[in-house]
Amino acid sequence: MGSVQLSGSGLVASLPPNHSFSHKTKLNKPNSYFFRSKHNAARTKTVRAISTAPASQPPAADEPDEPPAVDFAFVHSVLLPDGTPDVHWRRANGGQKLRDIMLDSNIELYGPYSKPLSNCAGVGTCATCMVEIVNGKELLNPRTDIEKEKLKRKPKNWRLACQTNVGNPDSTGLVVIQQLPEWKAHEWNIPKNIPNDDDLETST
Secondary structure (H helix, E strand, C coil), X not given: CCXXXXXXXXXXXXXCCCCCEEEEEECCCCXXXXXXXXXXXXXXXXXXXXXCCCCCCCCCCCCCCCCCCEEEEEECCCCCCCCCCCEEEEEECXXXXXXXXXXXXXXXXXXXXXXXXXXXXXCCCCCCCEEEEEECHHHECCCCHHHHHHCCCCCCCEEEHHHCEECCCCCCEEEEEEECHXXXXXXXXXXXCCCCHXXXXXXX
16 A cells, blocks of 8 residues: 655655556646556546645734823822822823813812712812812813803812813823812922823823
8 A cells, every 4th residue: 555755845655666657647736646557547546735834924913002191280288298299190081071080080179078968069060179270271171151150250270170171082291280279278389290100090
């Protein structure tokens, strides 16, 4: 009985020495041979080489870049024991209400008005979510009619967090916010450096 072996140049047919053939014809297909034995002219065999090499894989796609986000510096109304400002850095996607960003990031918003029934829960009627925009007002929407009414005797950079939209999903930049400006009892300078990404808490 014959056998088929795989060599470096392709398939090789190995047959018994006492087995003779009338002819061997190479076909048009690569690595295909047609044999006809004079002992059994009606019997034919075809041998084809089949590649087992794995298909080449496309290069791995680069990891997508982080989506755009806005950095926030929230400054508490009370100084730290050493007399320095208590600044909390956060990062959030644009297109959200400032109130939601602060609450989702565990930033104090209402102060003494945080008890139930002390605020309007974000509908703009109580004006207890006032903040002072120290830097980054260009990322915020203009004052709404509700703000113009509730804050008409307040400085122009004071806003209601529930009425303030922060940019859009593609916005980037820095917004510095003084928490509870009515209760602020100190002055401070805008931080010059933003912490590293690892130090920024992200709110989605």
